[in-house]
Amino acid sequence: MKEVSEDYNFEEIEDRWRDYWEEEGTFKTDLEETENNFYYLNMFPYPSGTMHVGHGRNYIIGDTLARFMQMKGLNVLNPMGFDAFGLPAENAAIERGIQPGEWTQENIADFKKQFRQWGIEYDWDKEVQTHDPGYYRWTQWLFLKLFEEDLAYRDESPVNFCPHCDTVLANEQVINGRCERCDTEVEEKQLEQWFFSITDYAQELLDDLDDLDGWPDHVKKMQRDWIGRSEGVEIKFNLADRQGELDVFTTRPDTIYGATYMALAPEHPLVEDIIDDVEDEDQRGKLRSFVKETKRIDQTRRAGGDLDKEGVFTGEYAVNPATGEEIPIWIANFVLTEYGSGAIMSVPAHDQRDFDFARKYDIPIMEVVAPEKGNPTGELEEAYEEPGYMVNSGDFDDLDSDTAYEEIGEWLKEKGKGEFTVNFKLQDWLISRQRYWGAPIPMIHCPDCGVVPVPEEDLPVKLPEVDFIGNKGLSAIDEFVETTCPDCGGRARRETDTMDTFVDSSWYYLRYISAGDEERIFDPEKVNDWLPVDQYVGGVEHAILHLLYSRFITKFLEDIDLVDFEEPFEKLFTQGMISHRAYRCPDHGWVRPENVEEGDRCPECGEALKVTMESMSKSKKNVVSPKELIDEYGADTERIYTLFIGPPEKDVEWSDRDVKGSHRFLTRVWRLVVQYLDLFEEEHELDVEDLDDSETELWRVVNQTVKDVTEDLENFSFNTAVSSIMELTNEFYRVISEGGTDKGLLKESIRRLVLITSPFTPFIAEELWHRMGNDYPVAEADWPGWDEEALQKDRTELAVQINGKVRAHLEVPANIADDEEKLRKRALKLDRISERVDGKEIKKFIVVPGNLVNIVI
């Protein structure tokens, strides 16, 4: 044993091994390998600003798992890249007068530095950056393929437009209906834009969720809700006073006899026609202003449901195809233009929304479904939305409503007035952005040939390099816009929209396999070897869009025979966010934790601060920077604390105080191992037979810990894995203090301790591993196994209960732990038991082997 143990100098240690791993190529992956492949993937980041300890969670989890699986003998691919296009880069560029690419590259360099500091190792040979022309060339290629298959099309759609800035705004740039820059009221403008027909895949995207056993249920639920499938009937209503029909979608065709009015969304095409034909000027003006006002109100608020129902009567009527009656057509603010046909038949008796509206405007309420057969409720206080029996429905009376659904549907179909259909909430994917910093949509507008795709061989359509001062996107750059038509060679204009960045990220996981390939989007053979991704990990905020778009693109690629799998991500894990205390003064805003005065008071005014837990963000001044933390404690401490802090799927609170405990643990590991390094310079065999009781117990705990940590890592239970290793360390100290000295035992136990610690805290483990005489990276060592026999105890302690309450403990040899007769005898001999049991009848004697006995009296 060494007399003086060297201090744990994490700074020196961590510096040493970063270069070593890089030089050794420890984490390079051979993609030609086809056996034992494991594709682990973290969602790639948007490189903006600098990372804080909250960002670290995702990557620390990934690095820990990748190292673990590598030691288990898997050929692990754990790549990283950057989702580099997007608005913040463009804004930063406008503010600073530089290229968005410059800003992005700086950030990427920062991110890489941070990964390195954390000891998070990637095979950078496989890196992808979505703003690299070598990447977005294939994003554009993908667009062309979709266009070829008629899955990319142009249509009119509203955009947010700021008349003051003369520019289109993204949704997040609109604050309360106003431009975030100049506070001008935002206008809605109709523009021709590009869409992907994701709705063609709606059913498939829904059905295949059932096969994703490795996905969390709540994510699948969110996707199901988002897709929003519902079955119903599309019904045609004749108009009373004009040509044409009014189409509506309903899930309750059985209630058609109760349809007492129609309601149109203000955007419905019929609305304009009707208003134009209104003769009374007052009335026309009234309708106009209602429509205008309702449209003006922020769409999201309208869809949000917190508005009172309002509407106006158009003066026109439709004919109920069931009753033949004329029913009024209203324009109503609660009808959504984007769902169904933007018009509904209203059945106030059996739909609460229609009921509220009818009450407000005195529209008749006709009950057509009664809870009991032939027994209508009469006066309704609220809509009856349950199934029941038909009344007031002509020939369909007394049928149960489910049967009526089918029969009325069929009847309408025969009359040519209805069709069974399926409706989805899912809309086609609007991919156009009127922005500079994205992948240009590779299309050309020719006055003679129309809209023409850029030939594949002309890709990429590169972003022009320009002085970056404007904010109008590509349309303002003449040398980009002006081109020639690939078909006729005449003068033509380029499409100036760029693609939504979700397009970039919908296929990046495929490109890692063929990063840098200039001939094709990827090598299908290798992609089929490696994908689907075995384990995907990222934030739950991407539960819907990113994952749905990726699934869509994968299904499309499967349809054009480029891949042979239908789902990109076999297993999915969504990790929670890290929040941190945030202090806010009512007068002076957010205050940095280190500036807070005694008693949580504001340093400016001394007022009591409001303390809340908030996700880390610069604006709330509550970010914890990895740099300061690592300077004080080292990267290993940050890593293990991040994993120890709580269950990875849950949101957790960062505590600067608790970090100390993790650091203390590493110091204990360090001291423990360093003092026994001498053992590794000599031969010492472990012979389990030679151990005393205390030493045997250590050996048992070593084996148990290896088992627990292995299983915990496989189950994403990092917090309990870390606590097991802490327990093992405590056990070492216990044995040593009790005089345990078996050299074979200590040597082998310490070896295993270092091995199982290494995925969590790779720097300290690598250092100790090398000091133990190994000359290759610990990540290339084999993950230790455990000996089932060593897990068994010789003696075991049982609780002795009387009527379910623990009254005594009994230590017995393990081999009689399930022998009822012997246990009964021994238990009854205990003073504390006999006192209570003597003279009473034992009604029952229950044995839970190895655990407890319960005497019922």
Place this chain on the structure above:
RNA sequence: GCGAAGGUGGCGGAAUCGGCAGACGCGCUAGGUUUAGGACCUAGUGGGCUAUUGCCCGUGUGGGUUCGAGUCCCACCCUUCGCACCA
């Protein structure tokens, strides 16, 4: 409003095929060590009563099932997240 997850010490959290609640860590208390502080080491730490052995209570609330419930069932309260006029 609908849906999901969850309520466990002073704090973060363990333990759910029903079987000794509170592992591990923080904090706190006492002692040791140190020129001092920090760091480190040892012991203790759910609450109440008790000199101690020990007794009673205890996992959001109230019921229930069971020899035995944090865990299962019923009702309710609260928190967080997601969805939210989808016809």
